[in-house]
Amino acid sequence: MLNFVIKFSTNGNCQTVEITDKVSAELQKSGLSSGILTVFVPGSTGAIATMEYEPGLVEDTEKYFKDLVKEKNAYKHDINCKTANASSHLRATLMGPSLTIPFENSKMQLGTWQQITFIEFDNRSRDREIIIKIIGQ
Amino acid sequence: MLNFVIKFSTNGNCQTVEITDKVSAELQKSGLSSGILTVFVPGSTGAIATMEYEPGLVEDTEKYFKDLVKEKNAYKHDINCKTANASSHLRATLMGPSLTIPFENSKMQLGTWQQITFIEFDNRSRDREIIIKIIGQ
Amino acid sequence: MLNFVIKFSTNGNCQTVEITDKVSAELQKSGLSSGILTVFVPGSTGAIATMEYEPGLVEDTEKYFKDLVKEKNAYKHDINCKTANASSHLRATLMGPSLTIPFENSKMQLGTWQQITFIEFDNRSRDREIIIKIIGQ
Numbered sequence: 001m002l003n004f005v006i007k008f009s010t011n012g013n014c015q016t017v018e019i020t021d022k023v024s025a026e027l028q029k030s031g032l033s034s035g036i037l038t039v040f041v042p043g044s045t046g047a048i049a050t051m052e053y054e055p056g057l058v059e060d061t062e063k064y065f066k067d068l069v070k071e072k073n074a075y076k077h078d079i080n081c082k083t084a085n086a087s088s089h090l091r092a093t094l095m096g097p098s099l100t101i102p103f104e105n106s107k108m109q110l111g112t113w114q115q116i117t118f119i120e121f122d123n124r125s126r127d128r129e130i131i132i133k134i135i136g137q
Numbered sequence: 138m139l140n141f142v143i144k145f146s147t148n149g150n151c152q153t154v155e156i157t158d159k160v161s162a163e164l165q166k167s168g169l170s171s172g173i174l175t176v177f178v179p180g181s182t183g184a185i186a187t188m189e190y191e192p193g194l195v196e197d198t199e200k201y202f203k204d205l206v207k208e209k210n211a212y213k214h215d216i217n218c219k220t221a222n223a224s225s226h227l228r229a230t231l232m233g234p235s236l237t238i239p240f241e242n243s244k245m246q247l248g249t250w251q252q253i254t255f256i257e258f259d260n261r262s263r264d265r266e267i268i269i270k271i272i273g274q
Numbered sequence: 275m276l277n278f279v280i281k282f283s284t285n286g287n288c289q290t291v292e293i294t295d296k297v298s299a300e301l302q303k304s305g306l307s308s309g310i311l312t313v314f315v316p317g318s319t320g321a322i323a324t325m326e327y328e329p330g331l332v333e334d335t336e337k338y339f340k341d342l343v344k345e346k347n348a349y350k351h352d353i354n355c356k357t358a359n360a361s362s363h364l365r366a367t368l369m370g371p372s373l374t375i376p377f378e379n380s381k382m383q384l385g386t387w388q389q390i391t392f393i394e395f396d397n398r399s400r401d402r403e404i405i406i407k408i409i410g411q
């Protein structure tokens with residue numbers, strides 16, 4: 001069981017950041033060949049997803065989340081908390097903070113057009129630390 | 138590999154129940170310091186999520202799911218089954234029954250404002266048993 | 275840590291394929307009694323979910339995804355790529371490619387009315403290979 005952290009900065013507002021290479025680099029460091037790895041966001045306004053990281057689709061995805069969960073909608077959280085980021089929280093809860101990915105021969109078993117992304121749902125720029133937990137042999 | 142069960146009762150209709158302390162107590166019992174734990178709902182009308190458990194946001198979340206999946210919408214399942222809880226199933230499928238969380242130094246690596254919740258999507262009160270599977274060293 | 279692959283064909287367009295028995299057969303092959311298994315889609319237009327596999331609810335679920343993410347919506351990806359399947363990608367990203375399920379006494383700890391499904395979000399028939407990774411004792 002190995003624990004790694006990857007770090008990067010984001011701009012906020014549904015920005016989709018590709019992190020496949022960063023995750024893969026930690027898998028190489030682990031020296032393990034077969035197992036599972038869990039990518040986890042320690043926070044309530046970001047999510048881990050997979051997608052084809054094609055520029056048009058990245059735009060579509062960001063627009064999609066903005067349409068699905070309105071930024072302002074008389075949210076109670078926006079009255080209670082000065083962060084006023086209820087929509088960030090709702091989007092993150094919907095998507096989830098955790099993704100478990102299998103690997104074999106020291107390579108993640110992703111599809112050809114499948115990349116790992118962090119989606120920054122917070123309404124401001126953030127410094128993020130994402131946990132990568134690797135188990136295997 | 139250790140298997141635990143946590144039990145509680147719910148009221149139904151998108152009630153959001155915080156279970157962080159219950160999960161944490163099982164992790165303490167395991168005696169493990171580094172690993173992953175999977176929280177799993179054995180059922181098709183509940184889900185596991187993480188969120189900031191702030192009362193306003195809890196209300197926003199419950200309202201959000203009721204808006205996203207209408208309670209009544211000429212569902213075939215509501216004709217076929219007397220439970221008439223198609224919307225409960227759709228909400229649960231969308232959110233998912235499983236969440237994997239890493240831990241280190243015997244503590245879950247959650248964010249400061251990130252709690253674990255069970256969302257009761259069924260349309261009635263239920264007695265729930267949630268499975269906690271812990272693997273590590 | 276054991277690696278299995280299950281294979282099947284799909285018709286596309288939100289078709290929901292029940293795979294519980296196929297996953298269970300791999301678990302039997304593993305010979306393990308207690309642990310977790312991860313079901314993973316290596317691709318960006320399919321998802322793994324659990325649901326009650328009742329025919330009416332299957333229809334409701336397929337309709338639900340078609341309503342939630344419109345097939346055509348001036349997507350940039352549909353201009354950039356001749357596959358024109360942006361809606362397939364958005365639905366798959368929303369649902370996620372990975373599900374981790376605990377097992378005990380060599381049986382998955384699913385609820386009585388909870389089956390595992392693959393949802394084919396692509397807009398055409400596909401031959402699918404789904405990865406089953408099993409860890410335990």
